[in-house]
Amino acid sequence: DDAGIYTHHSAFTLELEQSLQSINPRVAIPYWDYTYDEYIHVDWTDSEIFSDDWFGVASPLDVNHVVTSGRWAYTKVVTRMGNSGDERTHNPYGLLRSPWNTNPMPYLLRSRFVLGAKDGNYRNVPGCKSFSAFFQKTTLAGLLTGINGLLHGPIHIMVGGQWHFEQESLELEALWKSSGLIGMGRG
Template identity: 50%
Template structure:
């Protein structure tokens, strides 16, 4: 049977999420290490290394050659976690997603809307709450303290700026390069003069930051309160800070990544079986439901042929990898099905009725945190019989 982490139980038991047994040393280690670098330093996964000298493994590494996103310039070569995001505890969340939230995802009329819930509120917060985000400017902490929510918006918007070419990092930093000499930044050759509010606001508007960020209006208000100009605020966005592994594309290097996603697949498998039994009715047409925000900006940037401080060509679209016929970068996953899968083919392959699936879950409907211990009963209780 495949492993999974049913994190709806923490909220059901009234356990603070960071006190979950999964964060004990004989499981996956503490949720937020107390050392200054946020390194996981106790338990069986203590000092889990991040791949070093990874340029021979991947074309996408950070300036220190670690297997992290290029914009994450943290040189610490170990797994890191922090329970604050830009100063805000748990990114403003009090608990992990509940059983009712999972049951609500089944109330959607399309697979696209269901997937949007799976990718977003049903598992995204867990990534952020474990990973965290630090080394941001004090003004950013002040903004999140005022907003009391959506602290993750700053990193999402900074990544949006990086994809558009506003934020740059060094190609290479040696192991002994000080952190403050290898930070992400916005070159003046690209931004122009942003010392005035007018110049900075031009950047915020031209690159969609003002309309995409959930906290931009709050940020402007707080900056003014502290006597800071919009140029200072822009520099704080450009600095980016450092996230823990789980709040980045390096998340698979944290062992909590792997059981986290099984809970999502269990829900999808149950929904597909409930549809076959005509208990649920949703379209399985492959579509992509767009949101508006830092995690879904609708913008795709082409960096082909770009050199130096050149800028990419950006246009509205769907990122490669999300479409039905896009090829997944995995091959020969089973003996019966060699070669590559498209997204749509893989969706067909993992249907719960497929006898060639190399794994199963011990239960799809048994969720202790649900009404009478059943996801189906929770769905009926919350959304059918109401």
């Protein structure tokens, strides 16, 4: 990421928007000013964008975390196209997800919990004070550290969530620690 964070996200968003506009020229990618929601809401999930008229509830109560109401209810995830052998773009179930995402549920998913911790233990989405602090940096590197990190990263974590962390993973972690192998290819 580093200095590319801004150009990567801008380019990807522009490419997506232009693809959608090739179908309907009136379409535009919505922009979420989460600093505004941090200012007016105690809980970021109260933002208007998480209403049924926009993107649906921020953290569905469905046991599988499926968005079940609003215009995005039960939106299916694209599956492997034809005989594509490119495993980098699909999970083990043939769904268009990261290869390490082993969730077989074929729908749009969302949760505000990360391994049981509400909002990944962040207090709220980044607000104006956080942005102001990084805009005071005297180097581009200092500013980009904020944009690539605390001003942006928590949004992915808080909106996406992570679940199904198995007990075996904790036992494996304990084994790594007791073996003294920490630091040998694993942090």
